Amino acid sequence: MALLILRVCFISVTAGIATLVLRMDLSGPSYLPYLIIFGTVLMSLGVIAVDVFTPRKQIEVVSAIYFGLLVGVLLAYILSIALTPLLPADQIQSGPIRLILGAILCYACTSLLLQTKDDFRFVIPYVEFARDLKGARPLVLDTSAIIDGRLADLAETNVIENQLVMPGFVLAELQAIADSNDRLRRARGRRGLDIVNRLRTESRVEFQLYDRDLPEFEGQPVDMKLVFLAKHLEGKLVTGDYNLNKVAKVHNVPVINLNEIAAALRPQFLPGETFEVRVVKAGEGPEQGIGYLDDGTMVVIEGGRHRINATLNVVVTSTLQTQAGRMLFAKVDDTSPVRA
Numbered sequence: 001m002a003l004l005i006l007r008v009c010f011i012s013v014t015a016g017i018a019t020l021v022l023r024m025d026l027s028g029p030s031y032l033p034y035l036i037i038f039g040t041v042l043m044s045l046g047v048i049a050v051d052v053f054t055p056r057k058q059i060e061v062v063s064a065i066y067f068g069l070l071v072g073v074l075l076a077y078i079l080s081i082a083l084t085p086l087l088p089a090d091q092i093q094s095g096p097i098r099l100i101l102g103a104i105l106c107y108a109c110t111s112l113l114l115q116t117k118d119d120f121r122f123v124i125p126y127v128e129f130a131r132d133l134k135g136a137r138p139l140v141l142d143t144s145a146i147i148d149g150r151l152a153d154l155a156e157t158n159v160i161e162n163q164l165v166m167p168g169f170v171l172a173e174l175q176a177i178a179d180s181n182d183r184l185r186r187a188r189g190r191r192g193l194d195i196v197n198r199l200r201t202e203s204r205v206e207f208q209l210y211d212r213d214l215p216e217f218e219g220q221p222v223d224m225k226l227v228f229l230a231k232h233l234e235g236k237l238v239t240g241d242y243n244l245n246k247v248a249k250v251h252n253v254p255v256i257n258l259n260e261i262a263a264a265l266r267p268q269f270l271p272g273e274t275f276e277v278r279v280v281k282a283g284e285g286p287e288q289g290i291g292y293l294d295d296g297t298m299v300v301i302e303g304g305r306h307r308i309n310a311t312l313n314v315v316v317t318s319t320l321q322t323q324a325g326r327m328l329f330a331k332v333d334d335t336s337p338v339r340a
Contacts, residue, residue, distance in 0.1 A: 014044040139165065151238065169225055178192070216228040315331055
């Protein structure tokens with residue numbers, strides 16, 4: 001409703017401007033007043049049409065253009081005052097010079113800010129408040145997080161609202177892995193490139209390739225470049241690498257560990273609960289069998305050693321959390337039937 005009122009007011013203001021122009025002493029054909037009125041209204045409708053058909057505007061681009069024009073006009077005004085003794089006294093001769101000077105400065109300032117908008121932050125109180133409210137800190141992706149593949153599946157669930165930033169050196173590393181002579185590494189690299197294409201074409205997330213080189217990158221390995229970039233963008237690092245996780249925390253960079261997310265989303269079983277699991281192999285104990293849940297959690301089944309390849313109902317007896325993950329200890333529920 002607010003936008004509708006704004007657009008109606010804009011059309012009314014432009015029509016009023018056309019009325020003021022008609023009050024001036026104009027010389028020309030008889031249809032000139034109608035041409036001015038319809039031309040002004042069509043111009044306002046064209047501006048509104050451009051606004052309507054570009055609904056998703058990037059605040060950094062809009063801010064860069066706004067501040068570029070503002071600084072350009074201010075510099076042109078100051079410079080024209082400073083050059084007044086050197087300009088012709090005749091306004092007809094000095095006017096075009098001032099206009100050209102203003103156009104050059106506006107273009108130069110706007111171009112500079114558009115090219116460096118990722119390196120500067122435009123401090124607008126409302127924009128900063130909205131960013132803090134939504135927590136829109138960019139997520140910097142490393143090679144392991146991309147090759148893992150779970151991030152692309154997570155992006156399709158509408159959970160991720162932050163911008164995903166992929167550094168150019170990570171893409172180069174993926175390409176090098178995809179060109180490797182080792183068959184397994186080559187398959188992992190190609191899978192990573194496929195994941196990048198999925199994220200790039202996913203309409204529900206904002207994906208950006210960051211190909212700038214910061215001065216801190218000079219002579220640093222890829223892991224340190226990722227840490228420095230996340231700190232520079234004031235974002236979070238998304239990784240599945242244990243060592244990179246520790247290094248980032250040393251530098252006070254927030255980390256999102258995909259393995260920790262997967263562990264947090266695993267179903268929790270309390271002692272006494274029952275569920276079905278397939279025994280796949282024998283365990284270390286004389287009567288133990290080993291099974292796995294869908295999320296990879298290992299289940300040690302007491303009494304399942306001689307029931308390999310059978311699907312059993314088991315009762316949880318205890319759980320154990322280790323650095324490698326969580327283990328469940330269970331025993332066969334003899335009151336339930338066995339499925340082969």
